[in-house]
Amino acid sequence: MAFHFLHEDCAADDLIAADRDRRPWVTGPRNSGGLDEYGVDVRDTFADEVERALKVA
Secondary structure, eight states, X not given: OOOOOBOTTTSOGGGSOTTOSOXXXXXXXXXXXXXXXXXXXXXXXXXXXXXXXXXXX
């Protein structure tokens, strides 16, 4: 599984097709931390996810 997010300062609004109902913003006021897009808020989870991945590796 991969999480893909757009940096609001760099991604043009037309980067994703207009008929898409989700825009996974990682910064700015449109950012939901993934909650709106994927149903899970992943903000501040990077260190824990890396630790978890290293335990499995």
